[in-house]
Structures are given as structure tokens and as C-alpha cells.
Amino acid sequence: MTQQEMYSLIDRSQVASLGYTDENGRQNIRMVFSTFHKGIGVHLISTNTSSSHVQSLLKNENACLYFSDPSTFEALCLSGRAVIHFDREYKEMLWHPQDVQYYPGGVEDEDYCVVEFIAESGRFYSGSSENYKGDITGQEIEAMTAGRTFTDHRVEA
Amino acid sequence: MTQQEMYSLIDRSQVASLGYTDENGRQNIRMVFSTFHKGIGVHLISTNTSSSHVQSLLKNENACLYFSDPSTFEALCLSGRAVIHFDREYKEMLWHPQDVQYYPGGVEDEDYCVVEFIAESGRFYSGSSENYKGDITGQEIEAMTAGRTFTDHRVEA
Numbered sequence: 337m338t339q340q341e342m343y344s345l346i347d348r349s350q351v352a353s354l355g356y357t358d359e360n361g362r363q364n365i366r367m368v369f370s371t372f373h374k375g376i377g378v379h380l381i382s383t384n385t386s387s388s389h390v391q392s393l394l395k396n397e398n399a400c401l402y403f404s405d406p407s408t409f410e411a412l413c414l415s416g417r418a419v420i421h422f423d424r425e426y427k428e429m430l431w432h433p434q435d436v437q438y439y440p441g442g443v444e445d446e447d448y449c450v451v452e453f454i455a456e457s458g459r460f461y462s463g464s465s466e467n468y469k470g471d472i473t474g475q476e477i478e479a480m481t482a483g484r485t486f487t488d489h490r491v492e493a
Numbered sequence: 494m495t496q497q498e499m500y501s502l503i504d505r506s507q508v509a510s511l512g513y514t515d516e517n518g519r520q521n522i523r524m525v526f527s528t529f530h531k532g533i534g535v536h537l538i539s540t541n542t543s544s545s546h547v548q549s550l551l552k553n554e555n556a557c558l559y560f561s562d563p564s565t566f567e568a569l570c571l572s573g574r575a576v577i578h579f580d581r582e583y584k585e586m587l588w589h590p591q592d593v594q595y596y597p598g599g600v601e602d603e604d605y606c607v608v609e610f611i612a613e614s615g616r617f618y619s620g621s622s623e624n625y626k627g628d629i630t631g632q633e634i635e636a637m638t639a640g641r642t643f644t645d646h647r648v649e650a
Contacts, residue, residue, distance in 0.1 A: 353559065355512040355520040362572040362614065363512040363557035365522060388616070400520035402510065415519040457519065459545070 337410060337460040337470070339480055342376055345403050345410050347489045354381070354453075355400040356418070358392040368451075370401065371490040372430055375481030376414070376458070376472075381451040382430040384438070385422070390449060393418045401453045409463025414455035414477075426450040429486065494567060494617040494627075496637055499533055502560050502567050504646045511538070511610075512557040513575070515549040525608075527558065528647040529587055532638030533571070533615070533629075538608040539587040541595070542579070547606060550575045558610045566620025571612035571634075583607040586643065 337345075352370040357363055366389045372380040379401055383390060393399060397417040404411035421427070424443065430450055431443050439445035458472035494502075509527040514520055523546045529537040536558055540547060550556060554574040561568035578584070584600050587607055596602035615629035 353510055353522055355522045355557075357514065357520070357555075358572075361555060363514070363520075363555050364572060364616070365510055365512045365557055365559035365570050367561065367568060367618075398514075398518060398520050400512075400522055402522035404524060411524060413522050415515075415521060459521070461524070 337412070337462045341410065341462070342412055342460065342472075342480070345405055345408075345412055346373055346376055346379075347487075349403045349405070350491060352379075353402040353404075354389060354418075354451075355402065356389055356392050357396050357398060358388065359395055364389065364392065369490075370403075370453075372486060372488045374486045375477075375484040376412075377455045377477045377481030378486075379414075379453040379455075380426065380430055380486065381453065382427075382435065383449060383451055385447045385449045390420055390451065393451065394420055399453060401455070409461075411461040412458060413460075414453070414458045414472075416454045416456040419452045419454065421450040421452055426452070430488075432490070494569070494619045498567065498619070499569055499617065499629075499637070502562055502565075502569055503530055503533055503536075504644075506560045506562070506646075507648060509536075510559040510561075511546060511575075511608075512559065513546055513549050514553050514555060515545065516552055521546065521549065526647075527560075527610075529643060529645045531643045532634075532641040533569075534612045534634045534638030535643075536571075536610040536612075537583065537587055537643065538610065539584075539592065540606060540608055542604045542606045547577055547608065550608065551577055556610060558612070566618075568618040569615060570617075571610070571615045571629075573611045573613040576609045576611065578607040578609055583609070587645075589647070 399418040400415045439448040556575040596605040
């Protein structure tokens, strides 16, 4: 995959799979809405504080975020860590008026929080025979993230 | 989700997401073909011995297998362990003649092996408002697996 293909895959995705380990050392995967990106290195996800993945990530921040497009046979697995934010700054940045259906208390709702996923390495898979799969180093991720700003690629239903 | 809905989701899926931890303690997700099931508890996956997920699972068997259907908003995350088989019995059971394109040496190809995923607990998510999400215990998984035989649900392209 070229760098442009990686940006494109991430930016057009609306959901991603979040991989994490729970309190019992068990692996888990959960689908999350992930449309708020800074380059390929940082991703913000609004979610429920009470969710089991948030409770698990508060105890073990190791996680991965997996983007894929079955129509192009492309996939990108970013490994790194997840930081949970409860402060207003993050919560306001991601807030959409329609989120009130999930968080009746609005931006200040205690069940509303933001997961910041920070990628440290990655691996890509693509349908093309050349460079079918390959690793992405932390340095490459940094170069593909530095100087960029957070952008929300959410497509309204 | 009802038990019947769980069987149906697994049986009609052709791929699943495999979550695991690599040698550096990093979370990873990889898409795998998963069509060979015994109930909901045991799943056989043919794959490349040289793949990074096999090498990681040989060192840390904790894994999860995630089935999902975006069209019905159903998802099932099974947590458990992965055992790698190199013996002919398993390799013959999963072999399809067309697999020779991936494993030129046939059933005996050293790069061909079988991952046996054994579920120990689970969690489901469904689009319906009733029982939107819930846990599945090891006992429930056993009851939904005992007495069943391996069946291949692969749909030929």
C-alpha cells in the first residue's frame, strides 16, 4: 500500500475494529465508529464510559485499531495504546448534536468519553500482488502524522 | 441474540477477525477465512505457518475470533485460545484441491497449518433493542457445541 492508499482507507472508513485485552487477560474485538483522525497516527473515538472496552482499556492501554475495505481487499492494522479522556476539551471536539440520543446529559454526560488511540506500529494488507503486506514503523507513522490536524470524516446518514 | 441467530451468523460468515497479541505485547487483528465450525465453540482455520499471527499464537495462545454482519448489525466476539496443528489429520480435514495455489507442496506443505480456535467465553451485539448486548458463558458455549461435528460452510467462489 502507498501512503496515499493508507490515508484514503482510513478517511473513507466509518467504522474500525478495536482490539484489546480485558481484565481476565482475554482478547476482545469491538466495532467502533472511527472518523476523527490526525494523519494515520492518532484517532479519536467517542464512546460510552460504561462499555466493557473502556473499562478494560483503563486497566490495560495496549490496543489495536483495524481499518479494512472488503471491496478493495485493503486492510491496515495499527498497534499502539488507548488513552481515555473525560475532559470537556475532547468531549466538545467530537460532539455532534444528534449524539444526545446516546448521551441524554449532553457533552457533560458522565457516560460519554473519548478514546484517543495512538498508533506506534502498523501492518498493511492489500489485494495487489506487489507489496501485498508490509510493516509500518513508528517513524513512518510519525512522518505521516506530524503537522496534520484532527479532521472529522464522518458521513452523515 | 438467540442461539439460532448466533449459529446463523457464524455459519453464513466466510471471514472472521482474529485478535491476538504479538511477541512485543502488541495487539493485532487479522482477517482470516473461517468456515469450518463445530457448534459455536470450535473453529478451524487453514493458514500459512510463516504468517506473523501463527508465530505470535505459538508464543501466546490467547486470542479472539470476531464474526459480524454489517447488514443485520449483528456481531459475536468469542474469546479463548488458539492451538496450531501441523499434523496430517487436521491438514487433510481442511484441504481443498484449489488450496494448492497457496501451498504448492499440497497437504504436506510445511507452510500449511491449521489454527484451532477454542472459545471460552463470548459477547454478542445485535441491532435489535431487546438484548442488544450480552455475555455468553463457557457453559453456554459448551452446551452449544457438545454433540456437534465439524462442518465446512465454505461457499465456493
